[in-house]
Amino acid sequence: xxxxxxxxxxxxxxxxxxxxxxxxxxxxxxxxxxxxxxxxxxxxxxxxxxxxxxxxxxxxxxxxxxxxxxxxxxxxxxxxxxxxxxxxxxxxxxxxxxxxxxxxxxxxxxxxxxxxxxxxxxxxxxxxxxxxxxxxxxxxxxxxxxxxxxxxxxxxxxxxxxxxxxxxxxxxxxxxxxxxxxxxxxxxxxxxxxxxxxxxxxxxxxxxxxxxxxxxxxxxxxxxxxxxxxxxxxxxxxxxxxxxxxxxxxxxxxxxxxxxxxxxxxxxxxxxxxxxxxxxxxxxxxxxxxxxxxxxxxxxxxxxxxxxxxxxxxxxxxxxxxxxxxxxxxxxxxxxxxxxxxxxxxxxxxxxxxxxxxxxxxxxxxxxxxxxxxxxxxxxxxxxxxxxxxxxxxxxxxxxxxxxxxxxxxxxxxxxxxxxxxxxxxxxxxxxxxxxxxxxxxxxx
Numbered sequence: 001x002x003x004x005x006x007x008x009x010x011x012x013x014x015x016x017x018x019x020x021x022x023x024x025x026x027x028x029x030x031x032x033x034x035x036x037x038x039x040x041x042x043x044x045x046x047x048x049x050x051x052x053x054x055x056x057x058x059x060x061x062x063x064x065x066x067x068x069x070x071x072x073x074x075x076x077x078x079x080x081x082x083x084x085x086x087x088x089x090x091x092x093x094x095x096x097x098x099x100x101x102x103x104x105x106x107x108x109x110x111x112x113x114x115x116x117x118x119x120x121x122x123x124x125x126x127x128x129x130x131x132x133x134x135x136x137x138x139x140x141x142x143x144x145x146x147x148x149x150x151x152x153x154x155x156x157x158x159x160x161x162x163x164x165x166x167x168x169x170x171x172x173x174x175x176x177x178x179x180x181x182x183x184x185x186x187x188x189x190x191x192x193x194x195x196x197x198x199x200x201x202x203x204x205x206x207x208x209x210x211x212x213x214x215x216x217x218x219x220x221x222x223x224x225x226x227x228x229x230x231x232x233x234x235x236x237x238x239x240x241x242x243x244x245x246x247x248x249x250x251x252x253x254x255x256x257x258x259x260x261x262x263x264x265x266x267x268x269x270x271x272x273x274x275x276x277x278x279x280x281x282x283x284x285x286x287x288x289x290x291x292x293x294x295x296x297x298x299x300x301x302x303x304x305x306x307x308x309x310x311x312x313x314x315x316x317x318x319x320x321x322x323x324x325x326x327x328x329x330x331x332x333x334x335x336x337x338x339x340x341x342x343x344x345x346x347x348x349x350x351x352x353x354x355x356x357x358x359x360x361x362x363x364x365x366x367x368x369x370x371x372x373x374x375x376x377x378x379x380x381x382x383x384x385x386x387x388x389x390x391x392x393x394x395x396x397x398x399x400x401x402x403x404x405x406x407x408x409x410x411x412x413x414x415x416x417x418x419x420x421x422x423x424x425x426x427x428x429x430x431x432x433x434x435x436x437x438x439x440x441x442x443x444x445x
Contacts, residue, residue, distance in 0.1 A: 111153045114184050114204050119158075121179035121187075122202075122210065128175055129168055136162045136212075144207075161213040169214050173200055192351040193321060201351070206373060230404040233257065233440040234424075235326065235355065235379070237284055238416040240264030240271065248421045250277055253428045257440045259284035259326050259413075262297030262315040275321050280439050282355065283315055283322045285343070287330020289359075301332060305342040312346045324440065326355040326379075326413075327365060334359055340368035348374045355379065355440065357413065377443055383414035383423075393423035397431075404435045409443050 126133050142157045164172055177189040186205040191198060202210035236249055239258035243266055249258065250273055257280035260267045274281055286298040294300065297315045299308045316322060325347050333339045334356070343365070347354050353375035356366040369376035380403060383396040393414065404410040414420045 111205060111207065112155050114187060115155050115209050117184045118180055118187055118202050118204060118210060121183060122160075122176055122212065125172055125176035125179055126162075129171055131164070131168070131172075135164065136160055155207070155209060157209060157211075159211045159213075161215055163215050163217050165217055169198060169216075172214070173198070176200065190351055193323065229434060229436045230401075230407075231409040231438050231443055232400060232404045232435050233377075233409075233411045233438055233443050235259055235282065235411070235413040235440065236416050236420075237261075237326075237328075237413060239274070240267035240269075242266075242416070243270070245416050245418065245421060246270045246273075248425075249416050250274060250279065252421075252424055254424065254437050255279065255439050256424075257282055257324075260319060260322075261286060261295065261328065262318060263295075267319070271319060271321055280323055280441070281319065281321045282324045282326045282440075283312075283319050283352075284328045285312060285315060285325050286328040287333040287359075289329040289331055289333075292329060299330070299333065299339075299343070301336075301339070305338065308339065308342045309346040312343060313350075316350055316352075322352060324353040324355055327357050327359060329359050331359050331363075334363035334365045337364050337368055340365045341372070344369040344372055344374050344376075348372060353377070353441070355411070375441075377411055377440065379413045380410045381412040383412050384417060384420045387417075388419065390419045390423045390426075393420050394427060397423065397427050401431070401435045411440065411443060 123133055123136060126135055138158065138160050141159075143154055144157050145152055145154050162172065173189070173191055180187040180189050180202060184204060188203050190201050190203070192201065193199065198214040200210070200212040200214065201208060202212075234254060234256040235258075236256050237259040238261075239246060239249065240260045241264055246266065249256070250270075255278070258270075258274050259282040260271065261284045264270075271281055286295050288294060288298055288300040297311060299311050303311065312325070325343070327334060327343075344354055347369075354365060354369040354377075356363055356369075356376065356378045358379050366376050366378045381396055381400045383393050383400070388396070397412070400410045400412045414424075
């Protein structure tokens with residue numbers, strides 16, 4: 001060690017020591033600064049905690065706010081046990097009365113303001129039919145950040161259910177659509193079918209802001225709640241081919257989605273059975289693949305974009321209950337962005353989502369769908385590749401659950417085979433319940 005170091009240390013101690021405060025004061029000063037740092041950290045952690053609880057508080061209070069503000073505005077109620085007679089809808093172009101739900105800003109110049117006006121329209125559609133506003137119930141609230149006119153706005157995506165008399169379902173959809181189109185800038189309302197239920201989607205300036213499930217008054221069906229557990233979705237392909245296996249699949253105590261190939265021999269009859277039991281249906285769209293036979297309804301590489309769209313459209317006409325499309329094979333087509341865009345644009349035109357089966361490592365189907373704002377997912381696990389045994393399928397199910405626990409969600413696909421069904425029957429009975437098996441639509445992108 002250099003000789004100058006001890007000399008320097010002694011010199012500094014001699015010159016600085018007389019000017020240092022007494023040791024007790026130094027201890028008190030250290031305690032003060034430590035306390036101040038702890039207080040600042042507590043404030044920061046408290047702010048994060050309060051921000052995380054915001055959505056939960058909004059979701060729990062939204063139903064009460066809807067009812068309270070609507071009744072203050074003079075909302076009509078149908079009496080217990082009676083259904084109000086349908087009224088002649090008022091002029092849908094007349095201004096809707098602002099109820100500020102769930103926002104305080106109702107300016108039509110902002111996306112949040114227009115979402116608020118859509119909230120008002122959905123509630124007032126009930127009032128104009130003479131129905132109680134308690135019929136609309138919130139299910140899920142999700143914050144989403146959107147770019148609007150060179151700025152970023154935070155708005156809420158709202159999932160709700162509306163319990164209606166059968167005779168007034170169409171009237172409610174029509175009234176709500178008229179109010180939104182005529183009073184919400186850039187607002188549209190579309191109707192589709194999912195899980196055997198009528199669903200209304202509200203879109204404002206291309207942003208999907210509301211999803212409403214229309215339920216008969218006495219219906220006990222409730223869409224899954226917001227995820228408090230890891231989620232897992234199951235898709236079974238080959239539905240509509242073997243009636244005995246199809247019956248076993250429908251009887252599974254799991255909310256699986258079924259995928260049907262165009263022209264499946266028992267497709268129509270089994271589709272009706274699946275929908276009546278609350279299952280989701282997907283079109284299993286075949287795409288041409290080298291070395292494989294071309295099946296009915298296949299989209300081929302030699303087709304133009306319009307021919308590809310027309311083929312998909314014809315296949316969907318045979319399965320009007322479908323809520324989404326999953327590709328069957330097609331490694332060459334799924335690596336072509338133009339082919340994927342044609343498929344996604346036609347799916348979007350029919351109100352369907354897209355599930356990328358990931359046929360081929362270079363598939364761009366998912367990214368093409370997301371690029372045009374279409375709901376899309378990717379398969380994470382194929383449970384029964386290479387004619388897997390029952391034990392192998394169970395091992396893959398366990399792996400899919402571990403994936404869901406680690407990342408929050410997982411999507412698994414399998415064929416309807418005796419070994420696969422045996423594994424699923426056993427798994428449904430013996431598995432842990434910390435992972436929620438849910439319809440595909442509730443897996444969030």
